[in-house]
Amino acid sequence: MSGPQIVLVGPMGVGKTTVGALLAERLDTDYRDTDADIVAAEGREISDIFFDEGEQHFRDLEREAVRTALAEHRGVLALGGGAILDKDTRELLADLPVVYLSMEANEAVRRTGLGLARPLLAINPRQQWKLLMEERRSLYTEVARVVVPTDERAPEEVAEAVIEALELGAAAVPGADPSAAPGKAPGTAPGKENQA
Numbered sequence: 367m368s369g370p371q372i373v374l375v376g377p378m379g380v381g382k383t384t385v386g387a388l389l390a391e392r393l394d395t396d397y398r399d400t401d402a403d404i405v406a407a408e409g410r411e412i413s414d415i416f417f418d419e420g421e422q423h424f425r426d427l428e429r430e431a432v433r434t435a436l437a438e439h440r441g442v443l444a445l446g447g448g449a450i451l452d453k454d455t456r457e458l459l460a461d462l463p464v465v466y467l468s469m470e471a472n473e474a475v476r477r478t479g480l481g482l483a484r485p486l487l488a489i490n491p492r493q494q495w496k497l498l499m500e501e502r503r504s505l506y507t508e509v510a511r512v513v514v515p516t517d518e519r520a521p522e523e524v525a526e527a528v529i530e531a532l533e534l535g536a537a538a539v540p541g542a543d544p545s546a547a548p549g550k551a552p553g554t555a556p557g558k559e560n561q562a
């Protein structure tokens with residue numbers, strides 16, 4: 367199958383970057399993060415791009431970064447939290463092993479903390495996070511094959527739950543034949559039965 371082995375989506379601070387790197391290590395594959403790709407290509411921090419040129423310019427860069435990464439990368443890929451706002455991106459994600467990492471609002475505020483690294487949460491983070499989730503929750507669910515809640519789970523436990531949810535366990539065992547691992551039917555709508 368072409369495309370990344372795992373694509374992580376979910377809100378800011380849920381742990382896509384942290385868990386993505388752990389997953390790549392566990393699965394002995396490469397890790398890539400579209401936020402990092404944008405920072406490297408532009409030579410500037412995301413907060414500077416937001417403040418200097420505005421969110422829409424960032425979204426344009428993000429759409430291209432996601433398209434390129436989906437075409438090139440075969441390991442674990444983490445997207446920025448707002449990447450799924452773009453319809454073309456959502457279409458590209460159809461039938462890929464997309465995992466929605468979810469969490470509750472209290473945990474989100476704890477994990478993102480104060481600071482300017484995430485410009486959309488720079489002012490009134492709790493209310494902003496709630497508003498963003500009202501807009502985005504159904505989009506994360508739409509693109510995801512499985513949902514993995516992260517509340518009260520350490521990053522290593524989240525990584526383990528992702529591997530179980532995608533039934534990649536055999537691939538994590540040295541010497542095992544990954545092609546023997548059963549896969550979920552592509553496009554399965556995530557409901558309770560797909561929560562890990």
Ligand SMILES: Nc1ncnc2c1ncn2[C@@H]1O[C@H](COP(=O)(O)OP(=O)(O)O)[C@@H](O)[C@H]1O
Nearest residue numbers: 377378379380381382383384477516519520521
């Ligand atoms: N499962 C977890 N439990 C507690 N803290 C976490 C967990 N996953 C990530 N974090 C912390 O939350 C913050 C945001 O994580 P990050 O991986 O950057 O999220 P994202 O890429 O989804 O925005 C980091 O400080 C990270 O150490």
Ligand SMILES: O=C(O)C1=C[C@@H](OP(=O)(O)O)[C@@H](O)[C@H](O)C1
Nearest residue numbers: 377378379401446447448484485
């Ligand atoms: O949700 C968003 O709109 C954003 C999420 C961020 O990535 P993380 O989800 O990795 O924090 C980053 O792309 C930018 O600050 C915008």
Ligand SMILES: [Mg+2]
Nearest residue numbers: 382383401446
């Ligand atoms: Mg991130």
